[in-house]
Amino acid sequence: MSRKEKKAKKVKKTIVDSYDESSRDLTDHQAHRDVVYALPSKMSQTMQCYFVQMKRYTRQRVMVLSSVLLILMPVIYYAIKGTYIQEWLLPTSAVTNIAIAGILSFMPILIVLLSCIACGSILSQEFNERTAFLSLPLPMSRSSFYMGKFLAAFTLVGGIVAAAYGIAMLLTMTGTDRTYTWDLFRSLMVSLCFVFFCCSTTYMLSTKLKRGSTMLPFILLFIVLPLIAEIVPVFFKMDVISKILGYLPCFGADVALNMLGYTNVVISFNGIFSNFVSGLIDFSVGGNPIIMSIVCILSGALFLFLGYYVVKRRDV
Amino acid sequence: MKSRFISLVLVLVMCSCALFVISSDDSAADEGMKEIKIYSDNSGVSYTANPIVYPYSYSYSDHGDYFFSISPEQLAKDIIAGTKSFSDVESDPAHVADPIYNESYYVLSKGLVDQRYGVPFIKLSEKPETIYIPPGTYSITCEPLNDDAESTIDGKSIYLYQFGMENYNAPYFDKGKGTVKVNVSGSYYFCIKYYDSDRDWTKLSLKYSISPLVDLPAVTDFENTMTVGLNKYWVKFAGNDPLTGRVSTYSHESTYYFIRDSDDEKQFVKNIVEKNKADGSAYYKDLPQVFGEYVNGYVLVDMTKSNSSPNYMSAYDSELGTYSDSDVTITKYNATSSFYGPQSFSIAVDFDTSKYNAVVIKSNNLAIWMEAGKLYSVNSTYSNDYDIFLVPSSETEDLTLAEIKVYSEGLSPPDNNGTVFAVVCILLCVFAFGILINSGRRTKWGESAGLEELASVSEDVPAEESVEKEE
Numbered sequence: 036m037s038r039k040e041k042k043a044k045k046v047k048k049t050i051v052d053s054y055d056e057s058s059r060d061l062t063d064h065q066a067h068r069d070v071v072y073a074l075p076s077k078m079s080q081t082m083q084c085y086f087v088q089m090k091r092y093t094r095q096r097v098m099v100l101s102s103v104l105l106i107l108m109p110v111i112y113y114a115i116k117g118t119y120i121q122e123w124l125l126p127t128s129a130v131t132n133i134a135i136a137g138i139l140s141f142m143p144i145l146i147v148l149l150s151c152i153a154c155g156s157i158l159s160q161e162f163n164e165r166t167a168f169l170s171l172p173l174p175m176s177r178s179s180f181y182m183g184k185f186l187a188a189f190t191l192v193g194g195i196v197a198a199a200y201g202i203a204m205l206l207t208m209t210g211t212d213r214t215y216t217w218d219l220f221r222s223l224m225v226s227l228c229f230v231f232f233c234c235s236t237t238y239m240l241s242t243k244l245k246r247g248s249t250m251l252p253f254i255l256l257f258i259v260l261p262l263i264a265e266i267v268p269v270f271f272k273m274d275v276i277s278k279i280l281g282y283l284p285c286f287g288a289d290v291a292l293n294m295l296g297y298t299n300v301v302i303s304f305n306g307i308f309s310n311f312v313s314g315l316i317d318f319s320v321g322g323n324p325i326i327m328s329i330v331c332i333l334s335g336a337l338f339l340f341l342g343y344y345v346v347k348r349r350d351v
Numbered sequence: 352m353k354s355r356f357i358s359l360v361l362v363l364v365m366c367s368c369a370l371f372v373i374s375s376d377d378s379a380a381d382e383g384m385k386e387i388k389i390y391s392d393n394s395g396v397s398y399t400a401n402p403i404v405y406p407y408s409y410s411y412s413d414h415g416d417y418f419f420s421i422s423p424e425q426l427a428k429d430i431i432a433g434t435k436s437f438s439d440v441e442s443d444p445a446h447v448a449d450p451i452y453n454e455s456y457y458v459l460s461k462g463l464v465d466q467r468y469g470v471p472f473i474k475l476s477e478k479p480e481t482i483y484i485p486p487g488t489y490s491i492t493c494e495p496l497n498d499d500a501e502s503t504i505d506g507k508s509i510y511l512y513q514f515g516m517e518n519y520n521a522p523y524f525d526k527g528k529g530t531v532k533v534n535v536s537g538s539y540y541f542c543i544k545y546y547d548s549d550r551d552w553t554k555l556s557l558k559y560s561i562s563p564l565v566d567l568p569a570v571t572d573f574e575n576t577m578t579v580g581l582n583k584y585w586v587k588f589a590g591n592d593p594l595t596g597r598v599s600t601y602s603h604e605s606t607y608y609f610i611r612d613s614d615d616e617k618q619f620v621k622n623i624v625e626k627n628k629a630d631g632s633a634y635y636k637d638l639p640q641v642f643g644e645y646v647n648g649y650v651l652v653d654m655t656k657s658n659s660s661p662n663y664m665s666a667y668d669s670e671l672g673t674y675s676d677s678d679v680t681i682t683k684y685n686a687t688s689s690f691y692g693p694q695s696f697s698i699a700v701d702f703d704t705s706k707y708n709a710v711v712i713k714s715n716n717l718a719i720w721m722e723a724g725k726l727y728s729v730n731s732t733y734s735n736d737y738d739i740f741l742v743p744s745s746e747t748e749d750l751t752l753a754e755i756k757v758y759s760e761g762l763s764p765p766d767n768n769g770t771v772f773a774v775v776c777i778l779l780c781v782f783a784f785g786i787l788i789n790s791g792r793r794t795k796w797g798e799s800a801g802l803e804e805l806a807s808v809s810e811d812v813p814a815e816e817s818v819e820k821e822e
Binding site: 085086089090092093098128129130131132133190191193194195197198200201204205208212213214215216217218219220223293294295296297319320322323 | 731736767769772779788
């Protein structure tokens with residue numbers, strides 16, 4: 036036996052087993068041996084993306100813009116009260132619904148604008164900033180990622196619309212004495228359906244555009260689609276076509292306001308256009324809120340699905 | 352977890368509100384036509400109306416109001432006689448500085464007139480009501496107090512001297528009827544020069560009427576002109592649906608015309624203003640909708656949208672060329688009641704057909720002529736307030752209260768639950784913004800794209816953690 040071997044044998048004898056025997060007494064439950072680990076449900080994933088996107092909105096201009104607009108509502112209302120502008124803008128009526136219609140006459144453009152700001156670059160921004168390449172490889176489904184972001188945008192714009200209705204209601208309650216609440220709810224429902232359509236359309240466009248755009252969907256929703264709908268009946272003088280085009284989802288906000296009552300000024304393409312060319316173009320938006328709501332939801336869902344199809348096929 | 356709980360509570364609250372609203376709507380929507388209470392009065396289904404039928408023609412009248420002027424000669428006599436001094440005249444410089452007729456007449460103070468004539472006196476500030484007249488040729492008539500062109504005040508015989516429009520260049524006429532050509536638009540009032548049996552000059556405003564000859568070529572008695580207030584009027588054209596009817600109203604601001612075109616079976620109502628500038632040039636411009644719908648030969652003239660009062664209205668049918676008293680009627684109707692109608696509903700009315708021809712419901716963009724016992728379907732682009740008008744039969748002189756029964760389907764009385772709606776809207780807003788705020792609290796600011804949150808989805812997986820620890 037060499038010298039080295041003797042030394043090693045001596046060291047080996049000095050090794051003490053320090054393993055804690057008590058840990059061997061843990062049950063399977065205590066040691067988590069019977070726990071099956073899995074990914075959170077899709078709903079949880081969606082909610083997580085939803086909250087993340089909501090958090091991002093707190094840092095974006097849409098939040099500031101919407102807050103300013105909501106605060107401006109009562110400020111402007113009381114500023115013009117008793118002036119000629121009020122008589123021109125806000126119809127004098129004892130019916131709350133008509134008074135609300137006057138206050139909310141800016142809603143058509145506001146809904147489109149806010150939807151475009153909230154959704155116009157929501158996905159393209161993720162890809163431009165490369166954060167999507169970090170998020171999507173995580174153990175979560177793309178559908179959750181896609182829907183979570185959309186729901187956040189819809190919640191934000193829908194909340195603003197609901198707030199606008201609520202503020203308008205509070206402003207007009209003191210000056211009117213007749214309220215038809217069910218019509219108000221139906222109008223709010225149509226407005227929210229229109230928000231769904233605008234958000235989903237803009238969201239779908241953001242999946243296709245390399246760089247997000249607010250202006251493109253705004254022009255499409257606020258000008259191009261209504262313009263087509265109003266001009267086509269001039270060439271095809273058929274009542275059926277005119278009626279069908281009157282239910283294009285881009286007129287959702289007009290229908291919601293028309294349900295409330297007549298106002299002198301409606302800030303929508305149809306409202307502005309009809310003032311300029313009144314009598315020349317025989318076109319009127321649809322009058323059935325149920326049909327308009329269904330059209331908005333179906334077309335919105337279609338665009339939402341198209342957007343998801345694009346995202347799903349996208350190579351990350 | 353906390354936010355989820357709050358969200359769940361909010362959703363439950365919203366669902367409850369929605370169910371409440373839906374259930375309340377179901378209770379209101381009974382099947383079939385029903386007699387409903389449209390307006391929140393206590394009369395239930397009956398509506399009262401007091402239609403006021405104005406006379407066919409209207410003459411302006413100022414009986415009983417006087418104001419006086421005195422000639423310099425008379426003033427000189429009085430001064431010489433010592434009955435008054437110039438200081439009396441100058442005691443009210445405003446009157447002296449405002450010659451009412453021409454430079455040779457001055458108005459005395461009230462005390463002086465009372466002393467001399469002992470009759471009522473109105474100050475110049477209470478001049479007869481002026482009317483605004485655009486340039487044109489007008490005919491004016493004057494009726495004295497009595498048929499014999501004389502009257503007596505306090506025992507003095509009053510003789511008509513002249514009458515005319517108060518205008519420096521306008522001529523005055525001795526009696527009866529005259530034509531006045533007005534070159535400059537402006538405010539005018541009518542006055543009549545009288546003298547009493549003592550040759551004291553007085554001036555009184557009496558009954559007169561005015562009609563512009565340019566607009567009423569076939570009429571010589573000018574009876575189809577009336578003053579109209581800030582009310583709504585229905586103007587009826589005679590004949591079988593005339594192609595072009597014209598209603599002219601004159602006011603301070605402008606002249607309105609109603610012209611009805613019948614091309615392409617569409618009825619267009621045009622408002623044209625002929626406003627005369629200071630230099631005499633005229634121009635045409637579209638106006639706010641003073642004229643409303645043309646329904647069954649009637650055109651609605653809404654003078655509440657006019658900016659000035661009084662207005663003067665004349666009407667004729669240019670297609671007929673000539674016309675008698677029955678050709679044109681101008682009638683003022685009161686809106687008996689109003690109701691809020693949705694975009695589509697059905698309505699029928701029942702009323703005393705011996706007194707009334709029809710009931711008209713009218714909104715901003717729609718007017719429907721309704722006969723008794725017939726069902727009408729209303730389809731409008733807008734929900735709106737509808738005024739209910741009564742159209743009395745031509746023989747109607749009974750101005751007693753009228754009753755209309757309204758039957759409808761699709762109309763509902765106001766529920767006045769605006770507070771519920773406001774609360775639901777605010778809750779929705781709180782829900783959205785609550786999540787916004789809560790999301791900000793859940794995570795740190797400044798994190799990009801929420802990568803950490805996405806990573807936290809898998810932080811409960813111990814296998815990965817153990818791997819990291821081993822590393």
